[in-house]
Amino acid sequence: MAAQRYKLTIAYRGTRYHGWQRQAWVDSYKGERPPDGEGIPTIQETVWRAIVSVVRHPISLVGSSRTDAAVHAKGQVAHFDTDQLQIPIVGMRRAINARLPADILVRKIDPVGGSFDAVFSTLSKRYQYFIWNAEDRPAFFPDLAWHRWQELDRDAMRQAALAFVGEHDFASFAKPGHGRENTVRLVHCCDVSWRAQKLVIAVEGSGFLWNMVRIMVGTLVEVGLGRHPPETIAGMLSAKDRRAAGATAPPHGLYLQWIKTAETATGVPPPPEAVG
């Protein structure tokens, strides 16, 4: 019988996890525990176990974004294949969620065509970074926002953020060792907005380099502190040198908001020609 591919949309609080996937891993491992990690699970491993316990055969779970340790997601995308077609979608989602811990939630399961791929079908992504900008710390969510008690020039940050919009070489805004030859990326928007203590930096783009959003945020905060004028972003970009940009913001303020993917023919069971 033909296998069916499913697209998952997943939310998680990254605090307790070693990221979506340890960087050294290969994408499609078949259930062996990684040699390192000392018992700290990854999101991928945890979701993988829940799905396998429902479909009762080994799967390969491919995620769209390798979020780092402590980074959160409201809309991570992943895919897997199964021939367990007798389980209805609603029941499968409930069964998987019942096997997941309280800080991971499968929000949606959609049947997709076999040419859908969580990595290669990605069209664009949105990240948000949450800064708690007040003298007092956020005692109820210390792991969900970056606390900056200093006064920040928010208008200067908003102005500086505009310099990121468009197609640029983001070599200065990538962690060395990112392993990408091409560091040119298209940023659709980069907005700084706020309401009282809550400061949010939202970035949308076709793709991101390792730590790119966190270095952008760290740099914008330095602009907010008056260490650089907003106009310096352009020069930092053209330097193509990590040392030209600001510090990397910590992971726990970062949220993967959503991922837009090119959808393929869907339906259970799928037409045979659509199965990869």
Add this chain to the structure above:
Amino acid sequence: MAAQRYKLTIAYRGTRYHGWQRQAWVDSYKGERPPDGEGIPTIQETVWRAIVSVVRHPISLVGSSRTDAAVHAKGQVAHFDTDQLQIPIVGMRRAINARLPADILVRKIDPVGGSFDAVFSTLSKRYQYFIWNAEDRPAFFPDLAWHRWQELDRDAMRQAALAFVGEHDFASFAKPGHGRENTVRLVHCCDVSWRAQKLVIAVEGSGFLWNMVRIMVGTLVEVGLGRHPPETIAGMLSAKDRRAAGATAPPHGLYLQWIKTAETATGVPPPPEAVG
């Protein structure tokens, strides 16, 4: 030199703690670790250590409400005495907060007269209980709300809540072993409000019995589930028997919002006649 009494207003996320104070403790201990508890700290102990490290002498820290393990507070009130009058209030608050973990915050320190007492000066308190009423669990704050996925008749809950308002014997709504002879309490208001998935039950009163708000909430949820009509609350109250009321809601949805206290003469240093 005369001692000065300070009133503290404290916020905390109760998740990691054994409550404000273990129930077996006496109020004014002088720094000995309790025999049980296995290394899980209390809020009181943690705040006590921070203050002692700032004022550099033993103190007695008296809290207004003994919140249970996992219960949160936005405005717990406590008091202590010190003769360290050379530390300005702003500096003292910063120094104490710098010595506290990320999930406890001293929001305010006010000098008060020596007749002020966190327990006996309390006039009224407000608790709020936060229910996440949606099919999907709250993956970002599983320890800050009670997840009820069932559909709840919110209007029935609101109507039932009104029966708690006024002066009643709350013996049916107290955990056995509460140790109070008089179980009559005055509830000023009991409101059920909501916005989308977020359901909040707010209760204000002159004082509360052990687990009283949690049993009220558990009972109101049973009304919302259709297990009791809203009119049964009156009969539960008049039964004066714990078995007449509903189940106890879990602690992690409960917040001590504020405590209204009778303020006494304030100022640093205080007039000598105001020092207890």
